[in-house]
Amino acid sequence: xxxxxxxxxxxxxLAEKHFxxxxxxxxxxxxxxxKLGIDSLxxxxxxxxxxxxxxxxxxxxxxxxxxxxxxxAERIQSRL
Amino acid sequence: xxxxxxxxxIGAALKDAVERFANETCLIEADREREKDRLTYAEFGRRAxxxxxxxxxxxxxxxxxxxxxxxxxxxxxxxxxxxxCAGGVLVPLDYKLTPTEHWQLLQHSEAKVLITEYPIWxxxxxxxxxxxxxxxxxxxxxxxxxxxxxxxAHRWEEFRNEKAAPTFVTRERKDLACIVYSSGxxxxxxxxxxxxxxxxxxxxxxxxxxxxxxGVRYLSILPTNHAIDFMVGFFGPFTCAACVVHLxxxxxxxxxxxxxxxxxxxxxxxxxxxxxxQKGLQSKFDELPAGKRKVxxxxxxxxxxxxxxxxxxxxSRRLLRQVHAAFGGELRAIIVGGAFTEPQTLQFFYDxxxxxxxxxxxxxxxTAITVNDLKPFRADTVGKPLPGMEVxxxxxxxxxxxxxxxxxxTVMSGYLNDPELTAETIVDGWLRTGDLGQFDAQGHxxxxxxxxxxxxxxxxxxxxxxxxxxxxxxxxVKEFCVFAANYVWPRRSMVGEQLILAIxxxxxQQLTDELKNEISQRNSRLLNYKRIHGILLFSxxxxxxxxxxxxxxxxxxxxxxxxxxxxxxxx
Numbered sequence: 001x002x003x004x005x006x007x008x009x010x011x012x013x014l015a016e017k018h019f020x021x022x023x024x025x026x027x028x029x030x031x032x033x034x035k036l037g038i039d040s041l042x043x044x045x046x047x048x049x050x051x052x053x054x055x056x057x058x059x060x061x062x063x064x065x066x067x068x069x070x071x072x073a074e075r076i077q078s079r080l
Numbered sequence: 081x082x083x084x085x086x087x088x089x090i091g092a093a094l095k096d097a098v099e100r101f102a103n104e105t106c107l108i109e110a111d112r113e114r115e116k117d118r119l120t121y122a123e124f125g126r127r128a129x130x131x132x133x134x135x136x137x138x139x140x141x142x143x144x145x146x147x148x149x150x151x152x153x154x155x156x157x158x159x160x161x162x163x164x165c166a167g168g169v170l171v172p173l174d175y176k177l178t179p180t181e182h183w184q185l186l187q188h189s190e191a192k193v194l195i196t197e198y199p200i201w202x203x204x205x206x207x208x209x210x211x212x213x214x215x216x217x218x219x220x221x222x223x224x225x226x227x228x229x230x231x232x233a234h235r236w237e238e239f240r241n242e243k244a245a246p247t248f249v250t251r252e253r254k255d256l257a258c259i260v261y262s263s264g265x266x267x268x269x270x271x272x273x274x275x276x277x278x279x280x281x282x283x284x285x286x287x288x289x290x291x292x293x294x295g296v297r298y299l300s301i302l303p304t305n306h307a308i309d310f311m312v313g314f315f316g317p318f319t320c321a322a323c324v325v326h327l328x329x330x331x332x333x334x335x336x337x338x339x340x341x342x343x344x345x346x347x348x349x350x351x352x353x354x355x356x357x358q359k360g361l362q363s364k365f366d367e368l369p370a371g372k373r374k375v376x377x378x379x380x381x382x383x384x385x386x387x388x389x390x391x392x393x394x395x396s397r398r399l400l401r402q403v404h405a406a407f408g409g410e411l412r413a414i415i416v417g418g419a420f421t422e423p424q425t426l427q428f429f430y431d432x433x434x435x436x437x438x439x440x441x442x443x444x445x446x447t448a449i450t451v452n453d454l455k456p457f458r459a460d461t462v463g464k465p466l467p468g469m470e471v472x473x474x475x476x477x478x479x480x481x482x483x484x485x486x487x488x489x490t491v492m493s494g495y496l497n498d499p500e501l502t503a504e505t506i507v508d509g510w511l512r513t514g515d516l517g518q519f520d521a522q523g524h525x526x527x528x529x530x531x532x533x534x535x536x537x538x539x540x541x542x543x544x545x546x547x548x549x550x551x552x553x554x555x556x557v558k559e560f561c562v563f564a565a566n567y568v569w570p571r572r573s574m575v576g577e578q579l580i581l582a583i584x585x586x587x588x589q590q591l592t593d594e595l596k597n598e599i600s601q602r603n604s605r606l607l608n609y610k611r612i613h614g615i616l617l618f619s620x621x622x623x624x625x626x627x628x629x630x631x632x633x634x635x636x637x638x639x640x641x642x643x644x645x646x647x648x649x650x651x
Binding site (some may be wrong): 020031033034039040044045047048057059060061062064065067 | 112151175176178185199200328329330332333352353356398538539578607608609611
């Protein structure tokens with residue numbers, strides 16, 4: 001099982017690709033609503049991409065209220 | 081369809097529906113591509129009655145309050161029916177609120193029973209803000225894992241008494257049916273007290289324009305605690321033998337699939353989702369090769385011409401076959417609500433032959449006040465008053481715009497435990513909406529701004545500035561206050577609303593980067609849709625009452641003298 005740090009890095013790099021950002025432009029504590037200026041729907045689209053990548057299912061309730069990459073990575077990690 | 085004039089309560093109407101429509105399908109629940117549950121009306125009753133009996137055995141009786149905090153799923157509606165059978169008052173809460181907000185409202189509503197999902201309960205039970213003085217006696221949680229620590233709750237699935245039938249408790253039309261929080265989780269919760277009559281009357285009015293019948297499938301996406309989904313995603317379809325489809329995820333790809341898989345007839349959306357749908361469709365159209373695009377544009381123009389007087393669904397479905405097929409081919413209308421929708425979005429869908437039932441309403445008025453009757457479709461208005469709604473424009477300015485007041489049997493009886501706010505809001509039986517508008521010659525209502533200090537987001541969330549101030553408590557400044565920018569500087573607009581933080585710095589204090597960062601950090605503790613957009617510096621003492629409360633109206637009037645564009649410093 002990958003370490004949380006690796007999962008976090010993978011989440012960040014996928015989010016950068018998804019939103020066409022330069023590599024390294026996002027960090028674990030970034031608030032994705034604020035940093036990316038996205039709405040809740042766009043977050044759901046990112047989640048689908050993350051699910052496909054990690055081959056997991058993240059129920060909507062697991063990510064309810066989550067707004068930073070670090071917590072998001074933790075939720076993913078718990079399902080790997 | 082049931083004749084609702086004959087019923088005295090939601091529970092009595094649902095009871096008849098369960099008996100009369102026994103073999104019709106009433107609920108389908110799907111999780112992603114998997115169908116989890118499919119119930120007939122008779123089966124729905126058989127799920128609810130043992131729960132109602134068990135609640136009664138545990139001491140739940142007439143007029144007791146029970147709260148539901150759940151995502152949209154069949155157990156939501158089963159639980160609500162059980163509560164109504166037992167003569168209870170339903171307190172539906174938004175599952176997206178924080179545990180602190182949930183505890184505040186559970187305490188305020190004096191709920192005796194809480195029915196929720198295990199992940200939500202896990203957070204509530206662990207929350208440091210758990211209220212110690214609630215009236216809560218029974219907590220039921222759904223779908224808890226086998227060895228989960230239930231923290232004093234019972235499993236919903238096991239909380240049943242199948243040995244005895246519940247005693248159906250009769251309620252009168254004027255009795256309280258639901259307490260619905262229109263907002264206000266901060267200092268002043270606004271719990272709208274809705275009677276059975278409010279719902280019965282609203283249901284008759286709405287279904288006269290947008291009817292349900294057996295075979296109709298409504299896709300329930302808006303949270304069921306919201307007045308719109310409660311009406312068109314539960315009570316409305318159930319009184320007409322129709323079927324409600326629940327999805328356990330709102331990922332766009334599964335929502336899209338649900339339209340075609342379940343041949344959806346109606347769906348309700350908030351403007352944000354509708355706009356997103358528009359964006360998706362538009363980019364697909366833009367990708368069409370030039371030749372195909374030309375043909376497509378002609379078909380749209382043809383559809384537009386033929387549907388100008390009223391919708392012609394059969395024709396639109398033939399002309400624009402692929403677009404309609406993507407929505408399952410059976411979609412009759414998209415109901416949009418919760419916030420103001422921009423006319424060009426409404427027109428976009430109507431031109432494709434998909435009517436959008438846009439309207440205007442507020443929880444206090446029992447959901448909808450006006451709705452577009454599609455005779456003809458008008459994207460530039462919020463429609464005409466529903467049958468039974470009296471609407472007047474009070475104190476109009478020279479241009480005819482004034483405050484919208486409503487009188488109807490659907491208007492709430494007041495705010496729970498707040499006679500002062502009730503008296504300010506309902507005057508001689510008329511509900512003051514706080515929204516500004518005017519009627520045109522055809523009797524359509526045009527909205528043009530707000531008189532009250534609040535905003536409504538595109539996601540349909542009502543935000544009262546005073547409710548988010550707690551996050552800025554003890555900010556190192558002399559004093560602060562949050563406002564809706566359009567309240568301070570009235571603007572004839574229903575879109576682009578913003579919240580601002582007005583700050584009075586201490587003597588010799590500067591707005592340093594450190595202070596700005598502090599504000600930014602606190603702001604990010606708020607859910608994204610509740611965040612402030614900018615700071616406003618004010619150099620005088622805030623006007624206050626004798627008890628030192630900020631006089632918001634007076635302060636707003638003084639802030640209004642500043643130039644809006646220069647005064648707001650973006651965060």
